[in-house]
Amino acid sequence: MRKVSLFNVASLTFGFAFLYLPILLLVMYSFNEGRSAAVWVGWSTKWYVSAFNNGQLMDAAWVTIRVALMSATVATVLGTAAALALTRYTRFRGRLLFSGMIYAPLVMPEVITGLSLLLLFVAVDFERGFWTITLAHITFTMCFVAVVVQSRLVSFDMSLEEAAQDLGCTPFKTFFLITLPIIMPAVVSGWMLAFTLSIDDLVISSFNTGPGATTLPMKIYSDVRLGVKPEINAVCTILIVIVSMAVIAASIMTKRQEMERQRAEKLAMAQT
Amino acid sequence: MGAKTLGPVRRRFSPWNDPDAKPLIEFKNVIKRFGDFTAVNDVSLKIYEREFFALLGPSGCGKTTLMRMVGGFDEPTSGDVLLDGKSIKGVPPYHRPVNMMFQSYALFPHMNVKENIGFGLKMDGLPKGEIDARVQEMLKLVKLEPFATRKPHQMSGGQRQRVALARSLAKRPRVLLLDEPLGALDKKLREETQFELMDLQMTLGMTFLIVTHDQEEAMTVADRIAVMDHGKLIQVAPPSEIYEQPNSKYVADFIGDINLFEGKVAACADNVIRMESPALGTVIEVEDDEHCTVGEDAWFAVRPEKMRISLDQPAQTGLNVVAGEVWDIGYLGDSSIYHVKLANGKTVRATIANTDRMVERPIGWEDKVWLTWPRDAGVVLTR
Numbered sequence: 023m024r025k026v027s028l029f030n031v032a033s034l035t036f037g038f039a040f041l042y043l044p045i046l047l048l049v050m051y052s053f054n055e056g057r058s059a060a061v062w063v064g065w066s067t068k069w070y071v072s073a074f075n076n077g078q079l080m081d082a083a084w085v086t087i088r089v090a091l092m093s094a095t096v097a098t099v100l101g102t103a104a105a106l107a108l109t110r111y112t113r114f115r116g117r118l119l120f121s122g123m124i125y126a127p128l129v130m131p132e133v134i135t136g137l138s139l140l141l142l143f144v145a146v147d148f149e150r151g152f153w154t155i156t157l158a159h160i161t162f163t164m165c166f167v168a169v170v171v172q173s174r175l176v177s178f179d180m181s182l183e184e185a186a187q188d189l190g191c192t193p194f195k196t197f198f199l200i201t202l203p204i205i206m207p208a209v210v211s212g213w214m215l216a217f218t219l220s221i222d223d224l225v226i227s228s229f230n231t232g233p234g235a236t237t238l239p240m241k242i243y244s245d246v247r248l249g250v251k252p253e254i255n256a257v258c259t260i261l262i263v264i265v266s267m268a269v270i271a272a273s274i275m276t277k278r279q280e281m282e283r284q285r286a287e288k289l290a291m292a293q294t
Numbered sequence: 295m296g297a298k299t300l301g302p303v304r305r306r307f308s309p310w311n312d313p314d315a316k317p318l319i320e321f322k323n324v325i326k327r328f329g330d331f332t333a334v335n336d337v338s339l340k341i342y343e344r345e346f347f348a349l350l351g352p353s354g355c356g357k358t359t360l361m362r363m364v365g366g367f368d369e370p371t372s373g374d375v376l377l378d379g380k381s382i383k384g385v386p387p388y389h390r391p392v393n394m395m396f397q398s399y400a401l402f403p404h405m406n407v408k409e410n411i412g413f414g415l416k417m418d419g420l421p422k423g424e425i426d427a428r429v430q431e432m433l434k435l436v437k438l439e440p441f442a443t444r445k446p447h448q449m450s451g452g453q454r455q456r457v458a459l460a461r462s463l464a465k466r467p468r469v470l471l472l473d474e475p476l477g478a479l480d481k482k483l484r485e486e487t488q489f490e491l492m493d494l495q496m497t498l499g500m501t502f503l504i505v506t507h508d509q510e511e512a513m514t515v516a517d518r519i520a521v522m523d524h525g526k527l528i529q530v531a532p533p534s535e536i537y538e539q540p541n542s543k544y545v546a547d548f549i550g551d552i553n554l555f556e557g558k559v560a561a562c563a564d565n566v567i568r569m570e571s572p573a574l575g576t577v578i579e580v581e582d583d584e585h586c587t588v589g590e591d592a593w594f595a596v597r598p599e600k601m602r603i604s605l606d607q608p609a610q611t612g613l614n615v616v617a618g619e620v621w622d623i624g625y626l627g628d629s630s631i632y633h634v635k636l637a638n639g640k641t642v643r644a645t646i647a648n649t650d651r652m653v654e655r656p657i658g659w660e661d662k663v664w665l666t667w668p669r670d671a672g673v674v675l676t677r
Contacts, residue, residue: 181396182402184367184400185400186402186413187366187388188365188367188392188393188394188462189414189417189465190389190414190417190418191388191417192388195417203404204402204404286445286447286448289448
């Protein structure tokens with residue numbers, strides 16, 4: 023181990039402070055007794071109680087969760103299908119164009135995605151609201167799922183599917199009995215990514231919303247323009263806790279699986 | 295055990311010489327193209343019931359493609375593949391009564407050994423009790439009973455190979471296809487497993503079709519070998535015939551070690567071919583009933599172990615004898631390889647079996663030696 027230098031410590035401290043100080047401040051002020059976001063008065067959990075009693079805020083949270091669950095699920099199905107098509111059929115005409123088109127929404131400015139979807143919904147006279155937000159979220163999260171699943175499929179041994187068919191399994195059954203269980207971890211992380219992206223999207227939702235469909239980010243943004251209420255801090259803290267718990271759980275799960283696999287391999291090696 | 299009693303049966307087994315025998319698998323003028331590349335080029339071949347048949351050749355020679363057409367993973371571009379006399383063209387893999395053991399083993403990682411072996415039976419909708427009984431029988435056959443609930447990644451390479459074998463045998467297929475089945479094992483385990491495969495094939499009385507690039511493996515296990523090159527069958531024959539009677543320079547060179555000398559056919563009469571070989575500096579006489587024409591370009595092919603090497607000048611001169619100098623000696627334990635340099639600079643290889651321990655080796659480096667061979671030692675090849 024090299025000696026810890028002052029420069030290393032300083033840069034590490036600065037980097038972490040840059041990343042986490044704003045969040046830490048937000049969490050801290052959610053427990054502030056006073057109304058002001060600048061003056062510390064004392065510890066209290068009253069803003070959490072008031073946040074839960076705020077009907078509008080809770081409605082927005084409920085809309086967000088419903089949109090996220092639905093769009094993440096549909097996006098996972100479509101994204102997985104797209105990834106399968108692009109890894110399996112490597113020789114069709116225009117494949118490069120198609121794979122490029124799958125990735126394009128990743129780098130497309132959200133404003134453009136949001137606006138073009140709005141124009142589409144207006145053109146076909148689709149009533150804007152919960153469903154238009156959900157459709158918009160499916161559109162932009164699908165490509166993220168496709169990328170995650172595709173990276174897993176690249177290393178997928180095709181002879182597994184051939185072996186299943188060889189043993190009397192139809193291609194349809196093979197997908198559900200062999201392929202899907204094996205790529206499941208990638209599909210799940212694709213779903214989680216889509217879910218998170220949907221929860222914190224503001225721009226695309228704002229373009230495609232309608233009466234009665236306000237998501238949490240939209241609600242927070244509009245409230246903040248009238249002054250920061252500590253209630254918002256409380257809601258944000260809850261969101262942070264949920265998201266970080268999910269991320270930590272997922273990483274522990276993968277880490278444990280990896281360790282188990284390594285232990286098993288060592289055991290197998292020792293037996294030969 | 296069972297193998298010993300079946301031994302003599304196996305030796306007499308040669309349905310390919312019986313004109314009335316019905317083939318189990320038949321390839322009829324099969325051509326397979328991938329884009330511009332011709333993987334299999336006009337192959338016609340008959341494989342018989344209970345045969346252990348090997349497709350042998352370098353990588354890219356089309357042997358795997360040929361086998362995959364039996365499994366249903368590739369369809370011929372033209373020609374036909376028959377199983378039990380019926381065309382299986384267009385029949386999907388899941389409706390063919392053949393099973394394959396994959397090179398990568400292709401074990402399902404999310405299922406344990408038992409579930410892997412029972413997968414095909416479950417797909418056939420067999421009752422649970424019957425599946426369990428058959429799986430147990432298979433586990434016993436490959437000696438993996440204690441590992442029934444292990445996952446594939448908890449096993450060694452050799453154990454995984456056995457699981458893959460058991461899984462492909464569980465459905466009692468008409469033909470078992472083996473794609474480089476022992477490629478991932480180390481040398482010692484591979485040799486053991488080769489004999490186990492032979493015993494298994496005889497005990498079960500099944501037809502095995504193996505693809506391999508390892509000539510020793512093919513020679514060991516197979517009743518007949520098809521040597522392939524660039525999508526074509528070069529020679530189809532039992533191992534001993536492939537080795538002793540290769541039909542071309544390609545087969546002679548691909549299987550084992552061989553000395554090849556260029557020359558011209560000078561005379562052919564009474565099953566004796568007389569060849570003049572300036573390259574070797576002697577006249578060669580070979581007992582060979584092959585058809586040949588005088589004046590034709592030909593090659594004399596002789597295995598190193600058929601050569602006799604001696605320090606004393608033999609009685610015969612100018613016929614089946616050459617003189618040279620020992621250039622290199624490779625001591626392999628069971629045998630020694632001598633590289634003898636002729637006056638014209640060509641090198642001839644001769645192998646001597648080391649049957650005696652602790653003999654003072656009479657032939658050493660730079661010794662002047664004579665190489666002789668009997669008239670039936672080699673063959674004359676014209677292609």
